[in-house]
């Protein structure tokens with residue numbers, strides 16, 4: 001079990017990729033804290049995880065990760081209830097579609113908040129806890145942060161200017177944080193998914209032409225599954241990736257090579 005004796009926090013854990021990451025980490029022994037704004041979605045995932053376990057492995061903490069107060073309360077809760085944090089998965093995010101010339105300032109700010117400010121806030125507050133705990137130890141334990149970026153952070157997506165800019169920001173923020181936290185043995189990496197079937201893409205994937213275009217432009221000729229991203233996130237968070245920090249792992253089915 002790669003994650004026994006491990007406390008892991010996953011943002012955006014109520015659906016899609018975050019849900020599969022939570023299931024995967026808990027399945028390999030981690031105690032997982034599920035964060036998102038919608039309590040009912042978090043409860044459903046926690047129940048799914050805990051149903052099969054003798055000791056409950058999943059807890060929920062409803063919070064808006066763009067809100068400083070919420071994130072502070074989350075950090076205090078982790079400190080008081082668990083006393084440590086080994087793995088942080090900054091997965092919460094969301095997109096809107098528009099041309100740059102039609103994008104409102106409100107939409108621009110909203111997308112930056114959801115995808116980039118959230119990663120900064122959670123990394124800062126929970127990162128402080130991780131550093132404090134690392135300093136208290138004699139030998140450095142393997143702690144890790146994984147930020148979920150996007151293919152759009154590498155190649156700007158059509159009608160996704162705010163999202164593409166924010167995700168490129170996540171990739172570079174990851175490098176900066178990796179440098180800052182390396183002295184404490186905390187690795188920081190990002191994972192960039194391509195087109196994955198989740199609630200985020202559900203509406204778009206109902207359009208047959210869109211699906212065909214993705215299949216045509218993807219070397220592996222198909223859309224990805226959330227579990228295929230969760231597998232990679234779990235690897236990057238695990239000790240198997242112990243010499244990896246400041247990297248971005250593109251998991252796009254071969255979109256960028258076409």
Ligand SMILES: NC(=O)c1ccc[n+]([C@@H]2O[C@H](COP(=O)([O-])OP(=O)(O)OC[C@H]3O[C@@H](n4cnc5c(N)ncnc54)[C@H](OP(=O)(O)O)[C@@H]3O)[C@@H](O)[C@H]2O)c1
Nearest residue numbers: 012015016017036037038064065092093150195196198200
């Ligand atoms: N699916 C893809 O093709 C794809 C491709 C590249 C990158 N990604 C990235 O992968 C990550 C996961 O997305 P997904 O595809 O799994 O979509 P999803 O199912 O919509 O998951 C996003 C989750 O984030 C939560 N969330 C959004 N804003 C939040 C906030 N302010 N505070 C707390 N939680 C928040 C949402 O729950 P609540 O609304 O209940 O808060 C939701 O459960 C995102 O960062 C996304 O940008 C996805």
